[in-house]
Amino acid sequence: MKRSSSTFNLAPAKSEENSSIGLDRKQPQKMKPVDRESLQQQSYQALRDALMKGRFMPGDTVSLRNLAQELGTSPMPVREAVQHLMAEGALVLRPNRTFAVPDMTREILAELKQLRVILEGSVAQAAGPLIGAPELSRLYELQGQMRAALAIGDSKRYLVNNQDFHFTLYRSSGMSIAVNIIETLWLRIGPSFNLLMSGDRAADRDKKQAASLTDHHEAALAAIAAGNPSALRSAIEQDIIQGMDFIIECMPA
Structure with missing residues (x-):
């Protein structure tokens, strides 16, 4: 889930001097911005999979900050993923405004x-x-x-x-x-x-x-x-x- 730390050199490459040919200097193709919906979906799938595999116990509190750090993203897509999981009954919002795994009966x-x-x-x-x-x-x-x-x-x-x-x-x-x-x-x-x-x-x-x-x-x-x-x-x-x-x-x- 963490994005690679590799860097890309986006500066135009230097063309060799060739006055007789006059080589065109083409700009490299720009990368597309990261889709916010993709981050939300990836966060949702990762949390969904973790819940199904028993990564959390019933009653565990879920920290948006800790989850975002673990997933290598910002808290916003994690919050949206958590809200989606709440709608499915997989997480609940407690009175103190924290998210938690529901207790079972x-x-x-x-x-x-x-x-x-x-x-x-x-x-x-x-x-x-x-x-x-x-x-x-x-x-x-x-x-x-x-x-x-x-x-x-x-x-x-x-x-x-x-x-x-x-x-x-x-x-x-x-x-x-x-x-x-x-x-x-x-x-x-x-x-x-x-x-x-x-x-x-x-x-x-x-x-x-x-x-x-x-x-x-x-x-x-x-x-x-x-x-x-x-x-x-x-x-x-x-x-x-x-x-x-x-x-x-x-x-x-």
């Missing part, structure tokens, strides 16, 4: 779970017959990276790879509208994914139990290899149910 999580099971299961089933060799290879790669992350307790890497696994699968369906809706659901649930790997209950879970977080992904890959879309749908639904149930149990009653 068991009721909200239960509703998100139901929506995810219905929508993501059906999109996964549609994607099954359409997954090509490059996508399947990527899914196997991500599965291996998730297992490695769990083995060393790298929760952030696990969450990043988990999000990539699911959306590599969903985008193979070609159902762009459905995928956009799923992304909106993940905007809401992404911060709560941190509860899978942190907190008292997660600390009590041993490595064998943690490894089970990828068992349904293994079943999904087997279903793809067997050409069984129904089994693929079931594997993804069970993956969602397992994860969401654990998160809900971590929430205070």
Whole structure:
């Protein structure tokens, strides 16, 4: 996201003396000014992706100044991106005029779970017959990276790879509208994914139990290899149910 520090020499190049030919001195083509809307869109996409990947926790305060510094831009496009995310319910404005990731309740999580099971299961089933060799290879790669992350307790890497696994699968369906809706659901649930790997209950879970977080992904890959879309749908639904149930149990009653 940060712009390159390379500089460009915009001064006209010196032409060699040649009175017989009389070379024309052409001005170099000017660069187009940076589009403000492009900066806003890039900031929005970066923040959206961070929320879906669990970069923030529920209740975290979002500093426009810090975000702008991290993204290498001014606060203005970040503010516009944050306002867009507020409209999607991914961020809220608190009484003290600060922006924050919404807190979650068991009721909200239960509703998100139901929506995810219905929508993501059906999109996964549609994607099954359409997954090509490059996508399947990527899914196997991500599965291996998730297992490695769990083995060393790298929760952030696990969450990043988990999000990539699911959306590599969903985008193979070609159902762009459905995928956009799923992304909106993940905007809401992404911060709560941190509860899978942190907190008292997660600390009590041993490595064998943690490894089970990828068992349904293994079943999904087997279903793809067997050409069984129904089994693929079931594997993804069970993956969602397992994860969401654990998160809900971590929430205070």
